[in-house]
Each structure stands twice: as C-alpha cells, then as structure tokens.
Amino acid sequence: MPYCPECGVEIGNAPRCPLCGTPNPKAVPEAKTPCNDVDMPEKHPAANIIFEGGEGIFSKEEKRTVLWEVLSVAFAIAIVVLGAVNLFESRRLSWSLYPIVSILLVWVEATAFLVLKNMQVLRIVLGAIAPPAFLLALGFASGNPRWALGLAIPIAVLIESLIGALVLAIGMSKRKGLNLVAYVLVAAAILCIGLELFIDLFVQGVVAFDWAPICVIALLPIAGFFLYLHYRVVRTTNLRRLFHL
Amino acid sequence: MHIWTRRSREQQFIHTLREDEQGEWYALDNAAIIMPAVANEITTSLFRFEAELDAPIDVDVMGRSLELTVRRMPYFNVRLRRGFFWYYFEPCHTLPHLYPDSPSPSQLWDINKRGTRLFRIRCEANRVGGEFSHALTDGTGGMAFLKTLLANYFLLKGILPGAELGDGEFRDILTSQSFIEKMQKLGHGNSEKGSPPETEPLTISSDEFEDAYQRHFPKGLPFPDTSPNAFHMKFKRLPKGQYRVISGELNLVEVLSEARRRGVSLTELMTAVYLDALQQIWHETVPRPKENYIAVEVPLNLRTMFPSRTFRNFSLFVLIMEDMRLGMRSFEELVMRTHYQMKLEYDRMSIAKHLSRNAGSARNLIVRAVPLFLKDIFARIFFAKFGESMLSGFISNLGQVKMPPGFAPHIQRFGFIPAPSLTTLTNASMLSWNDTLIIDFGSLTESRELERLFFRRLRSLGLQVRVSCRLDQTEAKAQSKEESNAILS
Numbered sequence: 001m002p003y004c005p006e007c008g009v010e011i012g013n014a015p016r017c018p019l020c021g022t023p024n025p026k027a028v029p030e031a032k033t034p035c036n037d038v039d040m041p042e043k044h045p046a047a048n049i050i051f052e053g054g055e056g057i058f059s060k061e062e063k064r065t066v067l068w069e070v071l072s073v074a075f076a077i078a079i080v081v082l083g084a085v086n087l088f089e090s091r092r093l094s095w096s097l098y099p100i101v102s103i104l105l106v107w108v109e110a111t112a113f114l115v116l117k118n119m120q121v122l123r124i125v126l127g128a129i130a131p132p133a134f135l136l137a138l139g140f141a142s143g144n145p146r147w148a149l150g151l152a153i154p155i156a157v158l159i160e161s162l163i164g165a166l167v168l169a170i171g172m173s174k175r176k177g178l179n180l181v182a183y184v185l186v187a188a189a190i191l192c193i194g195l196e197l198f199i200d201l202f203v204q205g206v207v208a209f210d211w212a213p214i215c216v217i218a219l220l221p222i223a224g225f226f227l228y229l230h231y232r233v234v235r236t237t238n239l240r241r242l243f244h245l
Numbered sequence: 246m247h248i249w250t251r252r253s254r255e256q257q258f259i260h261t262l263r264e265d266e267q268g269e270w271y272a273l274d275n276a277a278i279i280m281p282a283v284a285n286e287i288t289t290s291l292f293r294f295e296a297e298l299d300a301p302i303d304v305d306v307m308g309r310s311l312e313l314t315v316r317r318m319p320y321f322n323v324r325l326r327r328g329f330f331w332y333y334f335e336p337c338h339t340l341p342h343l344y345p346d347s348p349s350p351s352q353l354w355d356i357n358k359r360g361t362r363l364f365r366i367r368c369e370a371n372r373v374g375g376e377f378s379h380a381l382t383d384g385t386g387g388m389a390f391l392k393t394l395l396a397n398y399f400l401l402k403g404i405l406p407g408a409e410l411g412d413g414e415f416r417d418i419l420t421s422q423s424f425i426e427k428m429q430k431l432g433h434g435n436s437e438k439g440s441p442p443e444t445e446p447l448t449i450s451s452d453e454f455e456d457a458y459q460r461h462f463p464k465g466l467p468f469p470d471t472s473p474n475a476f477h478m479k480f481k482r483l484p485k486g487q488y489r490v491i492s493g494e495l496n497l498v499e500v501l502s503e504a505r506r507r508g509v510s511l512t513e514l515m516t517a518v519y520l521d522a523l524q525q526i527w528h529e530t531v532p533r534p535k536e537n538y539i540a541v542e543v544p545l546n547l548r549t550m551f552p553s554r555t556f557r558n559f560s561l562f563v564l565i566m567e568d569m570r571l572g573m574r575s576f577e578e579l580v581m582r583t584h585y586q587m588k589l590e591y592d593r594m595s596i597a598k599h600l601s602r603n604a605g606s607a608r609n610l611i612v613r614a615v616p617l618f619l620k621d622i623f624a625r626i627f628f629a630k631f632g633e634s635m636l637s638g639f640i641s642n643l644g645q646v647k648m649p650p651g652f653a654p655h656i657q658r659f660g661f662i663p664a665p666s667l668t669t670l671t672n673a674s675m676l677s678w679n680d681t682l683i684i685d686f687g688s689l690t691e692s693r694e695l696e697r698l699f700f701r702r703l704r705s706l707g708l709q710v711r712v713s714c715r716l717d718q719t720e721a722k723a724q725s726k727e728e729s730n731a732i733l734s
Binding site: 001004007008009010011012014015016017018019020021174175241244245 | 263265267270272326328330331333335357359491493613614693696697700701704709710711712713714717718
C-alpha cells in the first residue's frame with residue numbers, strides 16, 4: 001500500500017497525502033471516462049490563452065475579470081473617440097462630457113460588482129459613491145452644479161441609504177414574508193418625507209410639509225398591520241404553544 | 246394536593262410532549278434550547294453518522310425504510326418553531342426525503358429556516374449518512390436512528406438480524422420483522438408514500454423523548470467553576486459550504502494495547518494526542534496567542550451514569566486543559582495528566598454540578614418569562630462565555646458500534662463526523678467498528694496542521710494509520726444549495 005514519505009501514513013491511491021500534500025509516489029491515475037472527457041482542456045483550446053497553466057476552464061471569478069477587462073478596453077476606446085471627435089469639431093470638450101461621464105459611471109459600477117467581489121466594504125462604498133459623483137459631474141458639465149448639490153445628490157443619497165437599510169433589514173429577517181412589505185412601506189414613507197424636504201429647501205428655501213405627511217399617515221398604519229400579521233397572526237398556530245412557559 | 250402539584254410541575258419539565266387542540270408538539274430538551282440561537286447555514290449544529298454497505302444503496306428501499314423509521318421514532322420528524330418564550334418542535338405532516346450526499350457534509354442546512362427538519366438522510370453509492378442537529382438529539386440518539394434505519398433497510402431487503410432487536414445490546418434498534426409487517430398492513434413502508442405519521446396507532450413510551458437533564462436535576466448544588474478562555478486556531482477559512490473531512494483508520498487492537506500499556510483508556514490516549522497537536526500549534530503561532538490555555542472538550546454520555554432511555558440530548562463534557570505558559574510538555578506527561586484530569590472530572594458529583602447549572606436555569610421563573618428574542622441574545626452570550634470560548638477543540642468517542650450478526654457482514658464501515666464550528670474550526674469524532682478505530686476530523690479551515698500533527702503522533706507511537714480525505718477525492722466544484730439539497734426520493 002502507498003505511504004506518504006513525510007507523514008508515514010497509508011494514503012491509498014490518493015494523488016497527494018491528505019495531511020501534508022506530498023505527491024503520492026505510487027498513485028495510479030484514474031482511467032478517464034467518456035464523461036470526464038467533456039470538460040478536458042483540449043476541448044476548450046481558448047481556455048488556456050489568457051490563464052496559462054489554469055484548469056482549462058474559466059472559473060466564475062476569471063470570467064468576471066475577463067468581462068471587466070473587455071468592458072474597460074471598450075469604454076476607454078469609446079471615451080477617446082468621443083473626446084477626439086468633440087475636440088476636432090469644437091476645439092473643446094462640451095457635449096462629449098455627458099456620454100463620457102455616463103460611461104465612467106457604468107465603468108465604476110462594473111468595477112465594483114465584477115472585480116471587488118472579495119472586498120465587500122470597498123465594493124459597497126464605491127457602488128454607493130458613484131451615482132452622486134455622476135450627478136455632481138453632470139452638474140459641472142452643464143455649467144450649473146446647483147441643482148445637483150441642492151436636489152439631485154441629497155435625493156440620490158437618501159434613496160441609496162433607504163435601499164441599504166432595506167437590504168440589511170431583509171437580510172436580517174429570519175423569516176421573510178409580510179414583514180418585507182412592511183419594511184418597503186416604511187422606506188416609502190421616509191422617502192416621501194425626504195423628497196418634500198429637499199424639494200422645499202431647493203425651491204423655496206424653507207420647509208413647509210404639505211403632501212408627504214398624508215403619505216406617511218397612510219403608509220405607516222398599513223406597515224404596522226403587516227408586521228402584526230407577520231409576527232403575531234400568520235405564524236401563530238396555537239396560543240398555548242406560542243406562549244408556553 | 247401539594248404533592249400532586251409538585252409532581253405535576255416536575256413532569257412538565259421532564260416530559261417534552263405536549264398536546265393541544267391542534268395536536269402534539271414537543272418542548273426542547275435542556276441542551277437543545279441554546280442551539281437554535283447559535284445555529285446557521287455554516288455552523289449547522291449537524292453531526293453525522295454514516296455507514297458504508299457492501300452493495301449500492303437501493304434508494305427506493307431506503308426511502309421506505311426511512312418512512313418506517315420516522316413512524317417508529319416520530320419525535321425525530323419535527324421542525325423548529327418560535328414561541329413567544331421558547332422554541333418548540335412541531336411534528337411534520339409529511340415524510341422526510343432522501344438527499345444526495347456531498348463531500349462536504351453537515352453544511353447548508355439551516356434549522357431556523359421555516360419548515361426545515363432537524364435531520365436529513367443522504368445517500369450516495371453504497372454510503373448512507375444521517376445528519377442530526379444537536380437541537381434534536383445527541384450521538385446516542387442519532388446512532389439509534391441510523392441503526393434503526395439500517396435495520397429496517399436490511400429487513401425490507403429480506404436479511405434477517407440473527408438476534409432479537411429492541412432488547413439487550415440491540416435495545417437501541419427500534420424495529421422488528423413484526424413491526425414492519427404491522428406497518429405494511431396499515432399501508433406504510435410500501436412503495437407508495439403513506440399517510441401522515443401522526444395517524445399512527447403505535448404507543449411510544451415518553452421515556453424515549455424525555456428531558457433526562459430535568460429528570461436527574463440535582464437541586465441546590467453550587468455552579469461549576471468557569472474556565473479561562475482557551476486558545477483558538479487562527480487559520481484561513483474554507484469557502485462557504487465546504488467542510489473538509491479527513492478520516493483516519495487504525496487497528497483497534499493495536500490502539501487498545503498501546504493505551505493499556507500506558508494504563509489509560511483509548512479516549513484518554515486520543516485526547517492526549519489531540520492536546521499534543523494543539524500545544525505544538527500554540528507554540529508555533531506568531532504572535533504569541535493571548536489565550537494561555539489549550540483545552541479539549543470530551544463529551545460524556547450521561548446515560549452511563551444516570552439511567553435514561555431518552556433519544557434526545559443527554560450528554561455533558563469534561564474539559565481537559567493545559568497551561569501553555571509553562572512550556573511544552575512531553576507526550577508522556579500529557580497522557581498521564583489527561584488520565585488524571587479525566588478521573589477527577591468524570592465522577593457523578595462533578596457532573597451533577599454541571600447538570601444543576603444547566604437544568605436549573607431553565608426552571609427559573611425569571612428566565613422562563615424572558616421573551617425569546619431576548620433569550621436568543623443571552624443564549625449567544627452564554628454560548629460564547631461558557632461554550633466554545635472555553636475549548637480549543639473537541640474529540641468525541643462514541644465507542645464500539647454493535648449491529649446484529651445478520652446485518653454486520655453487510656456493513657463495511659461506520660463514520661462519525663463532528664458538527665462544524667467556526668470558533669474551534671477543527672474537531673474530531675471517533676467510533677469503533679469491528680476491529681477498526683475510525684477517527685474523523687471535520688474542519689472549516691484550509692489548514693490541515695492539526696490533523697497532520699495528530700496522525701503523525703499516532704505514527705510515532707508505532708500505530709498503523711490509513712488516512713483519506715473525501716473532499717480531495719471529489720473535484721473541487723462549487724456546491725450550490727440547489728445541488729446540496731436536491732431530493733433523491
């Protein structure tokens with residue numbers, strides 16, 4: 001029986017010692033079955049072009065990296081072409097700034113979601129910063145950043161915060177049901193308040209709540225009712241079980 | 246009247262089965278009540294027993310065998326529900342499925358997910374595995390279920406046991422030929438799925454699912470001393486869903502003679518080997534670990550000390566510790582110190598102190614009146630303080646597995662895989678089958694250092710060791726939840 005020369009334990013026909021990884025000097029390679037042949041590297045010649053010495057098949061991570069690289073090159077070409085045409089035509093960057101900024105937004109989001117999978121915090125921060133930065137850039141491109149700073153960015157940040165809070169609340173819910181609808185309704189109520197607040201401040205300079213409180217008054221009791229249904233009625237099959245001491 | 250009331254309250258704690266207008270339900274036993282709060286998809290609380298037969302598993306027969314087994318042991322066919330003050334088990338109104346096996350056992354099964362059973366049976370080729378949550382049962386209960394499942398399988402295959410089942414040394418095999426015939430007359434255990442299990446006319450003793458901690462609760466004892474925080478290995482974790490099992494097989498006679506030569510038990514010898522591996526890792530860790538102690542938990546089957554027929558949890562543990570500030574100890578020292586520590590801790594009065602603390606807290610009216618969401622928080626704190634923080638790893642020995650002489654030749658091997666832990670990362674379990682001692686290490690870390698040091702030490706004692714790793718044998722492919730939890734039957 002084959003033994004690991006390092007550990008001294010019997011390792012059968014394993015290709016490596018399960019304990020230290022030393023190759024098995026007496027391992028007999030397993031016979032290839034027709035089923036195994038399907039995924040062999042020679043059937044996928046393209047697989048080894050970029051990743052030399054790889055498994056012959058792209059892993060999910062590798063696929064994402066390749067996609068990001070292709071997107072980056074394509075976007076870079078698009079930005080150069082747009083900028084060059086604009087410069088050639090007008091001797092300055094004007095209209096091309098809008099598509100260039102938009103392309104940059106897509107590229108940043110693609111970077112966050114395709115490349116930074118293992119850096120969750122950076123991924124979320126980058127993904128969240130990109131839309132307000134995009135709006136700010138559009139504001140400067142349009143020559144008047146006031147609308148971006150006073151209205152667009154606060155609303156974007158509010159929406160992002162609410163989405164983040166919703167995702168967190170949904171993720172933390174052990175049992176998902178009507179409580180999720182309630183969370184969405186609460187978020188909608190907060191959004192209404194925020195929208196009116198920012199619009200009032202931007203347009204009038206003072207806050208005078210008008211329609212948002214009506215939305216809140218309508219939404220919150222419904223949310224409360226859904227929470228009640230979820231946590232007290234739907235799950236309760238029998239009060240004696242529920243309240244057994 | 247006073248006596249009646251006191252007895253009645255005692256019974257309320259001991260007997261887990263309750264009944265109301267909507268049928269039966271079960272209270273959790275004393276050891277189980279903490280598990281739902283600390284279990285998730287990774288630290289599933291599932292430990293596993295498996296058996297390799299001499300022929301590929303007939304899935305249809307195994308499905309029928311499973312049906313017969315849950316009809317005989319309906320207190321296993323339950324799901325977890327949240328009450329306002331406590332969790333409780335609600336009987337499932339359907340029969341359990343068989344699931345395909347995976348090289349990463351005991352993963353991606355969240356007992357807190359609505360409708361999820363507290364166990365699952367998995368099959369592949371000639372191997373059948375039963376994964377049981379510690380919220381439901383302990384090693385004794387899990388092994389009884391698997392043995393009953395196997396016995397039903399063999400009986401359905403026409404293989405006779407050659408001994409009386411349900412009695413003597415096979416009293417944990419809860420089936421018989423007459424039981425199967427009776428069930429089949431009622432339309433159960435045939436090729437087609439039967440009616441819901443709760444319509445069963447069987448009378449099942451409530452002893453089988455009693456809370457034995459409460460039955461043997463000793464009043465008025467002081468709490469055991471708390472132990473210092475123990476060293477935990479800091480290694481990189483395996484990807485989510487992977488749980489590596491490295492199995493070692495040794496000749497039981499060789500190991501027993503080595504233990505006898507040293508005047509210790511097999512469990513003590515293996516615990517010392519485990520401590521030896523841990524102390525080497527502790528001294529190699531840079532920077533020096535904050536925790537000065539290494540500690541190995543050795544679970545104890547309390548049924549050997551306090552009589553009970555329960556198949557719910559009824560186990561506690563002994564903690565074997567070493568102070569690393571004193572430097573490296575020789576292996577011989579570790580063996581003797583383990584032996585004496587076990588002797589000191591493994592006595593009725595010392596164990597009773599642990600029983601008193603654990604069972605007593607669940608009787609406390611203030612504790613009982615705390616809402617469950619707060620209990621969950623306290624349970625996590627309690628588990629962190631008095632649970633895994635006190636131990637660097639555990640090694641559980643189920644002992645010799647016995648099957649009737651008619652069935653034994655058809656079983657090549659048994660296995661016992663510990664429940665995964667993100668705190669200790671690697672743990673070990675062992676059992677003996679025929680003349681082989683099987684030690685299974687379950688690990689959530691990429692490092693194999695503990696296993697390497699453990700088995701190398703056994704080799705240095707002159708013991709023959711055969712090692713294999715199931716995850717290595719399988720192509721490293723992503724195991725999605727859908728794959729893992731697909732249904733076979």
